[in-house]
Amino acid sequence: MRLVVARCAARYTGRLTAELPLATRLVVVKADGSVLLHSDGGSYKPLNWMSPPCSLAVAEPDDDAAARGVVEIWHVQHAKSDDRLEIELHEVLHDSAHELGVDPGLVKDGVEAHLQKLLAEQIHLLGAGHVLVRREYPTAIGPVDILAKDPAGGAVAVEIKRRGDIDGVEQLTRYLELLNRDPHLTPVRGVFAAQEIKPQARVLAHDRGITCLVLDYEAMRGMDDASTRLF
Amino acid sequence: MRLVVARCAARYTGRLTAELPLATRLVVVKADGSVLLHSDGGSYKPLNWMSPPCSLAVAEPDDDAAARGVVEIWHVQHAKSDDRLEIELHEVLHDSAHELGVDPGLVKDGVEAHLQKLLAEQIHLLGAGHVLVRREYPTAIGPVDILAKDPAGGAVAVEIKRRGDIDGVEQLTRYLELLNRDPHLTPVRGVFAAQEIKPQARVLAHDRGITCLVLDYEAMRGMDDASTRLF
DNA sequence: TGATTAATCTCGATT
């Protein structure tokens, strides 16, 4: 990886044409030849970039460009399309190269999946006497996280989220609508379970007759550890 | 902007939880405190990041962390949510800071401008035998996008929009009113050209005797590429 | 200003 801080201007042509006026920016050249142009603000999206696979060719400026103060011109050409990025370097303030090696990559911890597993094992958290029917109970619009039965034999559909937001309630509502069309299941009660439930979601859920259940992830994991330790 | 190349591990908690195992990466700290963790591959999206507004606090490792080889711990906390990014630095290979200043930002060449250029080059899209008179044909209330002549020698005024809405038709109507006062031009026919024309605009245009022309940007760009490749 | 939509989207999963 090569890091260059420089006063530069750039032009991109491809899906669209765009220009970057002269300013001081960070230019990152990754091992695969891809290039990122970052300013000192904004979010993670670069001002301009070239995705791999691409090639980088460094050229001397012609007389005209040199007269404008250009020191070097970088031509970054995409390998599979005619997308190109042209960077005019006017003043290089920093230039360093680093060996980074291959990255093991991001490991996403499926807290939501874990919560589902734990709640299935600790189904009594829905209330005493509840019984698990199954996880990932299939419907036409996708599986419901958990289907259970309450002590009276009534069906209970559970939607699990890490953060309980309005769209989670909407999702559960759609499932309930479908499940209630099944004469063997109806009436189906809804439970919206999450580590944290937003006030708006709570109001909407209440309005639709859906029960809210706040899950204590740490406590549930503790229970899980305790039970596995017993056997 | 601060650039750090380091062997590091990271953990994010927020909408989801995710971990980055120990590896050598680029850490970018922008002026607004936002942080990017980049590997030496992939596209412009960082492996992990924190968007502004956020704050960065550097802490000494506790004994346990120090025993694992941690030199420094960075706590990056989002200002408006409980999103947090924790970076454990194990070995700092590079560390430099740079003053970048404010960036003027990306200037996208408007699709509308590009459409005008393309339609001027592919003026036959108005119908066989049409000839370009000029782009940006001046009138008292501003320039008409394109003035052309049809095979019979009649003047054609074209208004180009990305999204054809009612006010675009109104605008073209005003131009036509003015142009038709010129005895050398009148009668001037109107063409309302856009990538997409709203039904209301289409009805109004038809009512005023204005022709609607839907432009296929991709196809027109393809034509442009083909023609430039020939010469 | 909040909602909606497009993006040089990216990224993973599934067909």
Place this chain on the structure above:
DNA sequence: AATCGAGGTTAATCA
């Protein structure tokens, strides 16, 4: 390989 859908999306546009 191609397509589909979600994203800690981001960014622009519209009401």
